[in-house]
Amino acid sequence: MRVLAAALLTVLTAAPAFAAPPPPLDMETIMADPDWIGAAVEDAYWSVDGTQLYYSLKHDGSPVRDLYRVAATGGTPVQLDPKTAAGADGSKLVFDHEHRHAAFVRHGDVFLRDLGTGATVQVTRSAAKERDPHFSVDGRLLSFRSGNNWFTYAVAGGPVTPAALLEEKDDPKTKKSDDLKDDQQAIFKTLRQLRADDDAVKADAEALAAADPGQAPQPFWLGKKTSVTDTSLSPDGRWMVVVTQDKDADGGKIADLTHYVTDSGYAETEATRAYVGRNDPAPQSLRLLDLRTHTSYDLDTAKLPGIGDDPLAELRAKTVAALRKDGKGDRADALAAPKVRPVIVNGEYSPGIVWSDDGRNVAVQLRAIDNKDRWIATVDFDKHALVSQHRLTDKAWINWDGNDFGWLRDGRSLWYLSEESGFAQLYTRPLGGKATAITSGRFETDHPVLSPDGSTFYVRTNQVAPYSYDIYSVPSTGGALTRITHFEGLDDFSLSPDGRSLAVLHSSSYVPSQLATIGVDGAAVHELTDTRKPGYKAHDWIAPKIVQVPSSHGAGTIWAKFYGPADSSATASRPAVIFVHGAGYLQNVHLSYPAYFREQMFHNLLVQRGYVVIDMDYRASKGYGRDWRTAIYRNMGHPELDDLLDGKAWLVKNQHVDPKRVGIYGGSYGGFMTLMALLRAPGEFAAGAALRPVTDWTSYNHEYSANILNDPQLDPEAYATSSPIMYADKLSDPLLMEHGLIDDNVLASDTVRLYQRFIELHKKNFWMSLYPLERHGFVHADSWYDEYRRIDELFQQNLGR
Incomplete structure (x- = not known):
């Protein structure tokens, strides 16, 4: 079966026989609209x-x-x-x-x-x-x-x-005490009769509605200060869980950006988001609605295990003491720890609320706003209370990824993913019972899917190697993993209605996601699509070589992709470029089609011009477990730079690279790391291009920044240590910064502020290129071309090619 899958993949990746050799790569082609590749x-x-x-x-x-x-x-x-x-x-x-x-x-x-x-x-x-x-x-x-x-x-x-009808209003039947109204009722018999008649009509309507299932349900009055953020209905229609927050919660001042090129001809502003620490996310509350009896109950989170702890107590005491010493007592008072930590339902990247198939049980996943704890709790319907079933705690931060959970077919046992072993693995736990590790090892497990009969889980793992992903099966009671697919670049999958086959999206370095089916026993592989265009398929693309870069800082192996010529026997020194992927927590060293497919083609162009390129999964990258992920806690840009410098040393030692002719570039987090490389290790890189970079983490969003650096008011040292703008005085190497002006993720003001800092410091050899119609991810071919033309010229001028 492995041979068959490999043969099918070869058919997808091979160039047409006897085709004329394609022309050399050029910037216009590789930065064109990707329609030329195939969707x-x-x-x-x-x-x-x-x-x-x-x-x-x-x-x-x-x-x-x-x-x-x-x-x-x-x-x-x-x-x-x-x-x-x-x-x-x-x-x-x-x-x-x-x-x-x-x-x-x-x-x-x-x-x-x-x-x-x-x-x-x-x-x-x-x-x-x-x-x-x-x-x-x-x-x-x-x-x-x-x-x-x-x-x-x-x-x-x-x-x-x-x-159910949910009303974000006060119950009109709840009458507030009023001296004048009470006096009128006491004095006038007719007013008393009118009120009694009105109450009787309402009571009769409510009784009819309760007795007649054909009537629309009576509303639940949640309160005028309440905002509903999520709801979940039991399969039998008996219960509803409602997630609420304060409607008047202060979200903090919202930053604006300006559109300069508009249909109207006038500059127009757009509201984006608040900065980290300007206001934490609004705490959420849970209500349980009994739709049969039309009764509402609050589900109190105050008894969750560890909810009253302060995991930041030591840091809090240090910061408060420093503020009081500086005469900033009001700011110190604002940092007092809550008696009970506020929570939110952890439903942004996974289902926050899951019912058992029979509707007799429901599980809710909650997350502390300080990002240190995750709970899975069930609801006791008789006591109308939450019952904690699992707590995951982390001194750094709970991963936003890998939080899938659900019910086994018995409706009495939970399954969930957890990093408690150091790697994301699958567990089951009967209610109130002991957990069983269904998978275990030094690899990542994700996307659990339970078979219709409940006997088997299908999961994606990188068990064979960190960069290789495939589907495995495992009994739902635990046991050995059985490999089903051998694509090595497995992107997604779904189970057929009868549970006998899998629909698979798989890809490879130069093949975008394609559709195949395969039996759950690994047999009967059917390739269903090949959407690539002939012109793209005709190119002889460089297969990236997966290499292991040894860490000189005790981190073990740093996995990387290396792009170089087929003939690597040359002894003359040559220039090199280090590409730094974005997102921080993202894996780019894998065998699937990369999110950075344009950059990969650019690396082919650089090799064509005599460079070699390395693309590293530095610490903080996805796919390598909890310790790799959290190595940057309170120290962003430091372990990653150590890894990038180790990559440079590997190039010099193993690929005949001239240490004086190494460039670096990347976007978003990769742009941030390019800045940290030039500003914290001046002289190590001949030039750098920072695309849409974060330059000051205090101006980024809460959801990402507070995970890693806590709140800036509580942990100013972490923000100062981790922000490139604090090292601006160290700039000595050529730097190009590029940013979309309508970027609503990393605001263009980040780049502009650092540019102004360089001006004030009288720095030289720094440039800024702004793109009026681009957001964080560029979409227009002209902008892509201009952006990479400038990067290409920067390297040609400073790396000697």
């Missing part, structure tokens, strides 16, 4: 009967996505015209327990199909986008949501009914 397969999903797959492809010259269909066993994919697409099966496919009905979402509406007759009913027809359909355990009820509102539909024939 990656997106959003693949199974048909209801499991015989076909649907997927989307970007339309040439347009952001529009076209819908395609292909047989699961192979054949020619068919692009669906609008009329055919309107009748296609939809995504978010779910089945009832007896497999008599299926539901799916198509173009934002919910559809119900009778699997016996094939009849399909359109349940909703609205401008709103419905989502999250699921069946009750008896199959009689289909539920779905629109925004934060939930609706139910009787499978036997409707109608669509609101499960």
Whole structure:
């Protein structure tokens, strides 16, 4: 099977036989609109009967996505015209327990199909986008949501009914005491009678509504100061969990950016976000609604284990003492630790609330706002209280990734991912019982999918090597991992409706994500797509070589991609470029198609011109476990720079690189690291290009910065240590900074502020290039070309090529 998969991958990557050699690479070609490459397969999903797959492809010259269909066993994919697409099966496919009905979402509406007759009913027809359909355990009820509102539909024939009405207002029946009103009631008999009549009418309406299931439900009055941020309905429609926060919570001052090139001809401003520490995220609260008895209960988080601890106590005491010594007592008082740490529902990158299939249990994942703890708690419906089932704590910060969790088919045991061993692994735990490690080892596990019968988990891991990802199966009771695929560049997968096959998105260094199917036993591999264009396929691209760079700082191995000529026997010294990937927590040393595909083509161009290139997964990168991830806690830019300098030393020792002719560049976090490299290690690099860089972490967002550096008011030392602007006086090497003016992630003001600092310091050889119509990720080919033309010229002028 491994040989077969390798052979299929060879077919995808091979250039056409006897084709004329392609012309040498040039900047215009590699920075052109990526339509010339061919679109990656997106959003693949199974048909209801499991015989076909649907997927989307970007339309040439347009952001529009076209819908395609292909047989699961192979054949020619068919692009669906609008009329055919309107009748296609939809995504978010779910089945009832007896497999008599299926539901799916198509173009934002919910559809119900009778699997016996094939009849399909359109349940909703609205401008709103419905989502999250699921069946009750008896199959009689289909539920779905629109925004934060939930609706139910009787499978036997409707109608669509609101499960609950949530009002962000005070209950009008709650009458506030008023001296004058009380006096009038006491004096006038007629007023008393009118009030009694009014109360009787309302009571009668409420009684009729409670007794008649055809009536719209009575509202839950949540309070005028309450804002609903999320809701989750039990499959049987009995319970609802509501996540709320203070409607008046101060989000802090919002930074603006300016659009200079506009349709109106006038400069226009846009609000973006607050800076880190200007106001922490609003704490969230939980309410449990009993829809049968129309009763609301607060779910108190104050009894979660460790919720009253202060993991920052030592740092807090140090900072408070320094502030009081400096006569800043008011600021010191503001840093007092809360008695109970505030929490949020951890639902941004994983489901925050998950019900068991039978609706008898629900689990909620909570995260402390200080980023040090994660809890998975269930709800005791009799006591209307949270019960902690698992606590994960980290002295640095809890990972935003790897928080998937759910229920085993018994509805009484949880499964979840946890980094408690140092690597993200899969665990199960019966309620109130002991956890079982389903996977273990020094590798990462993600994307758990449970088989329909509950006997098997399918997971993606990099067990073979940090850079190689494939699908494995493991019994849900624990045991050995069994490798199913051998693609090595496994991007995503989904299980077929019958649980016998996997739809796989896989890729390689120069092949964007393509669709294949494979049996869960590893047999019957079917390659379904190859979307690359002939001109792109004709190029003889350089396969990056995965290399191990030894750390001189005790970190072990730093994995890297090396781009060099096929003939590496040359002894003459040559220039080199170090590319630094963005995001910090991102893995770029892998065998899949990279997010940095343009940069990879640029590396091919650099090799064509006589350079060699290395691309390193420095500390903080994804894929190497918790310790690698958190090595930068309170010290951003320092361990990573050690790793990059080790990469340079490896190039000099092993690739005949001239140490005086090494350049460095990267975007976002890579731009930040380029600045740290030039400013903290002057003279080590001949030149650097920092694209959309963070220059001062105090102006970045809370969600990222506070994880790693805490709040700036509490930990000013970490921000000073980690911000390039604090080292501006050390600039001595040529530096190019490039930034999109409408970047709403890393604001262009970051680059402008550092530029001004260089002016004040009378520095030389620094430049700034701004792009009026680009955000954080550039989208226009002209901007990509100009950006990389300047980088190319910077290296040619300073690295000797």
